[in-house]
Amino acid sequence: MKGKIAVIVMAVLLVFYLLLAGVRAIAFVQSGEPVGIAIGVALLVLPLIGFWALAREITFGIRSERLVRQLDELGGFPSNDLPVRPSGRPYRDAADAQFPAAQAEVEAEPENWQSWLRLGLAYDASGDRKRARGAIRTAITLERTR
Incomplete structure (x- = not known):
């Protein structure tokens, strides 16, 4: 808010x-x-x-907010069990450990907007905002063209 x-x-x-x-x-x-x-x-x-x-x-x-809500409604939102700092940001090591699964999902289904959105969320949790935005933009494009 x-x-x-x-x-x-x-x-x-x-x-x-x-x-x-x-x-x-x-x-x-x-x-x-x-x-x-x-x-x-x-x-x-x-x-x-x-x-x-x-x-x-x-x-x-x-x-992107609309896609996140849609992904959550479909039950595809990634688990939010990462340990976080007092600021609310996840610890990078924990976020990086979940990243390979998200990347493998995109490689398996490159035309799936949900996979790209989860990859964007994984990038964001790891602190890589530039790649997160790129992956989320790809998700938006894929969702709009389906």
């Missing part, structure tokens, strides 16, 4: 920033000076890139 609130706050702040930057950008463009026009265009382009990135992350979060 904290994560969703943080995303909403960041989205609201980004929209506020876009509005302020847009007003400034228009003022710079209307100045008629080449440098002012260049600054105005940059003020419009850079926030739009930020908005695109935020929209992409929100979409990823919504889709």
